[in-house]
Structure formats: structure tokens, C-alpha cells
Amino acid sequence: MTTQEDAGGLFTPDRVAVVGATDRDGAIGRAIIDNLSDFDNDVIAVNPGRDDVLGYPCYPDLGDAPPVDLAVVVVPPQIVVDAVRDAGQAGVENVVVITAGFSETGGDGADRERDLVAVADDYDINLVGPNSLGLLSTPTGLNATFGPSNALPGTLSFMSQSGAFITAVLDWANDQGIGFKDIASLGNKAVLSETDFMQAWADDPGTNVILGYLEGVDDGREFIDDAREVTQDTPAVVVKSGRTEAGAQAASSHTGTIAGSEAAYEAGFKQAGVVRAENVQELFDFARALDGLPMPDSEDVAVITNAGGPGVMATDAVGDSRLSMASFEDDTIDALQRSMPDEANVYNPVDVIGDAEIDRFRTAIDTVLADEHVGCALVLSAPTAVIDYTELSGVITALQEKHNKPVVTCLMGGERTEQATDVLGDAGIPNYFDPARAIGSLDALAVQREVESRDYQAPTAFDVDRDAARDILEDAADRGATRLGVEAMDLLDAYGIPTPTGDVVDSPDAARRVARDIEGDVVMKIVSPDILH
Known part of the structure; x- marks a missing residue:
């Protein structure tokens, strides 16, 4: 699978078949049928003992059914290979195997997975899984998973080797108002891998950022070569687990993955242009920045704050990153001195002090963003009686649009930040409670800026005896x-x-x-x- 077109009906099927569908309470085959109730196109069931399942027409096998673009297989592991062979004989090009009990269990399961790969190869099937949660695509309402939650629409596309990770992320993302274009549960990656989905989403105009949770990469050279092309235009952020010996052993028993050397992954991701996140929080912090903000012209950051302590924390975070604190032009310092009270600090970080009202914030932000030495900025505020966060958020969005430089915010607080966060989010500006998280998101932009400006050259070849x-x-x-x-x-x-x-x-x-x-x-x-x- 090299492009969305090659993927055929994987995310855009006209007709989906659930092989092993049932109306039995508690069965995965029922959960998938239930989740497909909002699908825009046709759904059929395949079960030799039924005439219909929950109102959907049911057929004894795929050979007797009308043409299908995507088959979701949820039958016992002993008959999965036969079910996929039937799909191939019926001309089905895309198959998701939900069933577990393959290479992750070793022994007979590993043998079954080899047979499954052989059948997929014989019939040229795009096969996801086995041991997969399924697929999801919001534009058509496709939810071919057995998860408890659907996704909000958005421009992030997400792949994960862990189905449970997807269900947890969806529940959290819905609460945060974060949406997705496509979601793929990779499972054991017997046929389609992370590289295939990266290529598909790179050619998808609806995907702005690719996200991934990976336990291992099977073909490192292929991943680096293909991802390098993808990340030139589409940012990719990945969390890689199995960093420790104990984690690597856990990954092997989870999806049959050999985790490999952590140093090799770190080097490989860097070569591939993939932004590495250390945890789930960073994964979505970076995604929000890469999805909504313009690329910075430089790695020089300015901090504008009404709170000295958090401003120092932000400065420390800059020191831990690839960013640098911007050195202002003389004209910028002169303008700030004229407009700020004597107690304010007009050097970076700019401290407008705690009694700052909206106009003082507006002047400081506008002046700093106009400085050619400033590539990006953090606006940081602690709550005070004289500042209204919703009004401040409107000022920030207008000034970012005026100067076209990436701005992130750290409007600290609880309930009073909710409406302001929505206003900022509508403009693609992420708000963080922690200054270090805000600086980390700007650092991710700097990484992507460097990736997009790279001039790749073919490695030198040497004569070897x-x-x-x-x-x-x-x-x-x-x-x-x-x-x-x-x-x-x-x-x-x-x-x-x-x-x-x-x-x-x-x-x-x-x-x-x-x-x-x-x-x-x-x-x-x-x-x-x-x-x-």
C-alpha cells in the first residue's frame, strides 16, 4: 500500500462486511455491527446461521454476498485463514482481522499468522492485523472497531499497535475536543505496517499530522526511506514503547514485536524526520502545535508574561530544548520601555507585571512579534482580577494572524480558562497549563522546521571485498x-x-x-x- 488510492476501500469503502457478525450480547461481532450504525454506506453481515443481524442482510459467505470493499473478520482463530481465503476468492481487496491468537501467542499462533500472510499474498489483500481493534474514519462515519467510543472529526490520523491505547485515547480526546481523520489499529502488522499507513496518509489531503504508537519497526531501512519522504510535507509524531529491557519483553508478548535497540530507534527516527514524543501527553501536545500553527522562521523564542515565576520556568524549559531565548532588537527594547511601567522587564522574558490589563498585553505581544529576531512566542498569564482570559485570547489570535508567527499560550488556571481555550483552539493555537509543555510544543515545531529544510543526499557507496x-x-x-x-x-x-x-x-x-x-x-x-x- 503506497497511496490512499492503492489502499482502495480501506478507509473509504462503499460496502463493509462483518464476517462473524452476531446479535449476541457481549460479542465482538455485535459490537462492530453496532458501531457501524452511523456509516454512510452499506453494511452486510456474514454468518451461515442467520438471515439477518440487527436488521442488516446476512449471507452464508462472502461468495454469496454482493461485492464488498472491506471485510472485517471476527471469527475464531482456527478459521480466520479460511475466512480470509474466502474474501480473496470473492475479490475483496481490504481485510481487517480483529481476532487474536496469532504470533503474539507463539507456537500454533505463529504458524497461523504465516499461513495468513501467505493467503493475503496469494490474493493481493491489504490486510490489517490480526489482533486488531479495527479501523475508523470520520468523514464517512466508518467505525469498524469494537471500541466503546467514536471519534470527533479532525485532521489528525492515528495508528497504534495497541488497541487498548486507541480506546483510552479516544475517550480522552473526546473530552478534550480533539478530532481525527482516520484511525488504524495495526495489531500484529502481519501484512500492512506503520510504513504503509504513513504513505497512505501522506497523500491524504484530509490528514495534517500523522500520529503513532509503536512497539517496534520490522523493516528499519524501509521505514526510514519512506518516512523521510512523508515527513518533508506531513509531520509525523511517534511514541515508541519498549525502551527498557522489561518493556521490550512486554511488547513481545503483546503483539509479537521484537523491540530492538533503543539507540537504533532514536537514530532511525531522527533520520526519518519523525518527531519523537516520550509520552502520550507530548504526543498530543506536539500534534496540536503541528496541526494548527505556522512554521517558525527561526528557533528564537520570546516569552511575554505577567508572572515572574512561571516566566522563569519557561526560560528553563527553553534551555532544555533546541530553542534559544531571542535577543531583541534595540528598537523593540526602546518601544517596550516607552509603553511599559518602570517595574516591567523589557528584556526576554518580557514581564508586563501582575497588574497588566489587556492593552498592556496587546502592546507587548504586538511589539515582540514584530521583532525580526523572534521566530515564535509563548504568552503566559496567571489569573488576576484585571485580566479576562477570553478577551486576552481574542487579542492573541488576532496578533498571531497579523504577524504569521507561531504563538502558544499558557493561560494558567482552571474553569476560567475553558472559554479562552476554545477561542484559541478555533484559531489553531494550543493552550497549556504547564510552561514546559508549551515550550515543548514550540520545540516540536523547530524539529519539523529542520526536517522540512533538510537537503537529503544519497549515502556514499564503498567497494567491499x-x-x-x-x-x-x-x-x-x-x-x-x-x-x-x-x-x-x-x-x-x-x-x-x-x-x-x-x-x-x-x-x-x-x-x-x-x-x-x-x-x-x-x-x-x-x-x-x-x-x-
């Missing part, structure tokens, strides 16, 4: 060695990596002879399998 390298490794394996000794120098030579001149000797006279042929200082090292270093 692969036959010599293979002989060295095979000789060591034949001896039963688990590590290389001095022959590692020859292996480096085979790859064109310079090594010191030397030889293996077994007497003082031999050492003297070799040393005479070496220019410069000479070093000796014991060669023994009993003394490695």
Missing part, C-alpha cells in the same frame, strides 16, 4: 567462535576501513623483525582467547 569478509566469518563459525580476535582487523580491511600495520608473532625475534618494517611507535597486544582485552 565481500568474499573475503564472508570467509573470515565462516572460518570463525567453523571453529565455534562467538567473537572475532585479531582476524577482525582483516574484516575491517575487507570493508576498506584503515587499520594499523601489524602481524601475529610468537617470539622476540619475530617481533623485532616485524617492528623494523613499521614506521613510528610499535604497540604489542596479547592474542589469546582467554585474554580478550
Whole structure:
């Protein structure tokens, strides 16, 4: 799957079939049918023992049903392979396997997954799962999942190896007013992987930011190469679990994923242009900023605040990021000195002090954003009796539009921030309670700015004596060695990596002879399998 068009009816089916549909209370097959009640297009059921399921027409198998664009399979694991084969024979191009009991369980489950992959390959099926929660797409009302919540419409598309993570995120996102375009539960990634969905959403005009929860990446080279192209235009933010040894073991038993080296993932995500989030909060903090804000012209940030302590916290957060505190132009400082009271601080962070009313905030923000040295800004306020957050939010949105620079806010407080947060959100400006979170979101913009400005070049190719390298490794394996000794120098030579001149000797006279042929200082090292270093 390389584009949304190649994905066919995965997110835009005209007809969905639920294979294993039932009206039995508590059954997943019923939950999926119930969740499809708001789907704009046709839904059918497949169950050999029924004529209809909850009012939907039911067929004994897909071969007897009208043409289907997406089949959702929720039958016992022992018959999943046969069900997918039936889908392939009926010409179904897109299949989601909800059923668990495959590679995540090992043994027979791993064998079933291999058979499943073979069938999908035989019939060229775009297969999601197994062990998947399902798929969701808000433009058509598609909710082919067994989760308890639907999604609000939006421009974020989200993939996750954990179905439970999706259900929790949806419940929280609905409360926060955060919407989605598409959601995909990857499950075991037997056929379609994170790379496939990234490619599909990169070509989707309805997706502004790609989000992901991953436990591992199966093909690192493919992921880096493809994601690098995607992230040039569409930001991608990923949470990667399994960072510790215990977490990696848990991931393996959850979705059969081998988590791999954390250092390799960190380097791979950086090469791929993926923004790395450390937790769920950061995932959506970064997503909100990348979805609604313009890219900064520089990494220089200004802070405007009526609260000294939180302003210091924001400055500390800048120090922990790739951002820098902007150094204002002389004209900016002069303008602030003329318009601010003597007690105010006109250098960065700008402290308009606690008695600041709307006009003082407006003047300070406008003056700072006009400075060419300022690439982005944080407006920070503690609640006071003289400031109305809703009025302040209107000022901030107007000034961001005027200067076209990214602004985030930290309007601290509880209930009094709710209406202001809505006003800011309508303009794409995220509001955070914690100054560090606000600065972190600006840092994510700086990462994406750097990604989009990269000039990628193909890696340099080197001549390698692969036959010599293979002989060295095979000789060591034949001896039963688990590590290389001095022959590692020859292996480096085979790859064109310079090594010191030397030889293996077994007497003082031999050492003297070799040393005479070496220019410069000479070093000796014991060669023994009993003394490695």
C-alpha cells in the first residue's frame, strides 16, 4: 500500500462486511455491527446461521454476498485463514482481522499468522492485523472497531499497535475536543505496517499530522526511506514503547514485536524526520502545535508574561530544548520601555507585571512579534482580577494572524480558562497549563522546521571485498567462535576501513623483525582467547 488510492476501500469503502457478525450480547461481532450504525454506506453481515443481524442482510459467505470493499473478520482463530481465503476468492481487496491468537501467542499462533500472510499474498489483500481493534474514519462515519467510543472529526490520523491505547485515547480526546481523520489499529502488522499507513496518509489531503504508537519497526531501512519522504510535507509524531529491557519483553508478548535497540530507534527516527514524543501527553501536545500553527522562521523564542515565576520556568524549559531565548532588537527594547511601567522587564522574558490589563498585553505581544529576531512566542498569564482570559485570547489570535508567527499560550488556571481555550483552539493555537509543555510544543515545531529544510543526499557507496569478509566469518563459525580476535582487523580491511600495520608473532625475534618494517611507535597486544582485552 503506497497511496490512499492503492489502499482502495480501506478507509473509504462503499460496502463493509462483518464476517462473524452476531446479535449476541457481549460479542465482538455485535459490537462492530453496532458501531457501524452511523456509516454512510452499506453494511452486510456474514454468518451461515442467520438471515439477518440487527436488521442488516446476512449471507452464508462472502461468495454469496454482493461485492464488498472491506471485510472485517471476527471469527475464531482456527478459521480466520479460511475466512480470509474466502474474501480473496470473492475479490475483496481490504481485510481487517480483529481476532487474536496469532504470533503474539507463539507456537500454533505463529504458524497461523504465516499461513495468513501467505493467503493475503496469494490474493493481493491489504490486510490489517490480526489482533486488531479495527479501523475508523470520520468523514464517512466508518467505525469498524469494537471500541466503546467514536471519534470527533479532525485532521489528525492515528495508528497504534495497541488497541487498548486507541480506546483510552479516544475517550480522552473526546473530552478534550480533539478530532481525527482516520484511525488504524495495526495489531500484529502481519501484512500492512506503520510504513504503509504513513504513505497512505501522506497523500491524504484530509490528514495534517500523522500520529503513532509503536512497539517496534520490522523493516528499519524501509521505514526510514519512506518516512523521510512523508515527513518533508506531513509531520509525523511517534511514541515508541519498549525502551527498557522489561518493556521490550512486554511488547513481545503483546503483539509479537521484537523491540530492538533503543539507540537504533532514536537514530532511525531522527533520520526519518519523525518527531519523537516520550509520552502520550507530548504526543498530543506536539500534534496540536503541528496541526494548527505556522512554521517558525527561526528557533528564537520570546516569552511575554505577567508572572515572574512561571516566566522563569519557561526560560528553563527553553534551555532544555533546541530553542534559544531571542535577543531583541534595540528598537523593540526602546518601544517596550516607552509603553511599559518602570517595574516591567523589557528584556526576554518580557514581564508586563501582575497588574497588566489587556492593552498592556496587546502592546507587548504586538511589539515582540514584530521583532525580526523572534521566530515564535509563548504568552503566559496567571489569573488576576484585571485580566479576562477570553478577551486576552481574542487579542492573541488576532496578533498571531497579523504577524504569521507561531504563538502558544499558557493561560494558567482552571474553569476560567475553558472559554479562552476554545477561542484559541478555533484559531489553531494550543493552550497549556504547564510552561514546559508549551515550550515543548514550540520545540516540536523547530524539529519539523529542520526536517522540512533538510537537503537529503544519497549515502556514499564503498567497494567491499565481500568474499573475503564472508570467509573470515565462516572460518570463525567453523571453529565455534562467538567473537572475532585479531582476524577482525582483516574484516575491517575487507570493508576498506584503515587499520594499523601489524602481524601475529610468537617470539622476540619475530617481533623485532616485524617492528623494523613499521614506521613510528610499535604497540604489542596479547592474542589469546582467554585474554580478550
